[in-house]
């Protein structure tokens with residue numbers, strides 16, 4: 156079943172890329188594996204998916220040992236709590252998608268300094284304006300990035316957003332288009348240690364719109380694995 160879902164998504168990525176005159180290889184499909192058991196994740200990775208993401212530290216810790224990570228990349232896509240920074244870094248994430256505050260970035264930078272390692276991050280932007288969403292406000296994004304760019308142990312590699320939770324595809328498109336235009340503005344600033352390499356946007360219900368608006372990293376969970384079953388109140 157995962158294989159059929161995977162092939163369908165790859166097919167959509169290929170045809171949308173073709174329409175946009177883009178190389179489909181430039182699009183990264185990130186499998187969002189939260190709530191799914193390690194065996195299922197290994198199945199997905201065996202199909203050729205290289206990138207997978209979790210949003211809870213404890214859940215990721217429990218599963219990562221059982222996941223075959225040869226040439227596979229773990230992404231942390233959840234809200235970053237500053238008291239969990241050590242634990243997250245121990246899991247060696249290739250990218251942390253969810254930095255939205257200078258204070259958290261400073262703590263992350265300090266911890267990276269102690270460990271003598273560089274961490275790649277994305278800045279999460281709240282493009283929908285929904286108060287329930289994490290992410291820096293679009294108006295404050297550039298200043299935040301300028302501040303974080305000064306932290307020597309972090310590398311900003313792009314932006315991430317979660318589109319508006321609505322049926323209104325125009326509103327969803329507005330969110331993604333806003334993230335793209337922010338990334339263009341930021342790239343033009345030529346800040347040290349800042350690259351706008353990744354635009355992480357689009358999930359199961361809106362990844363096609365995201366691709367049309369310039370996403371090159373899409374985060375897909377339920378369309379690949381089926382609906383999530385939450386087994387306890389913490390959402391794990």
Ligand SMILES: *Cc1c(COP(=O)(O)O)cnc(C)c1O
Nearest residue numbers: 187210232358359374375376377
């Ligand atoms: C759960 C999650 C996804 C995937 O959601 P689906 O709708 O299942 O594709 C993507 N991004 C983030 C940040 C998530 O937490």
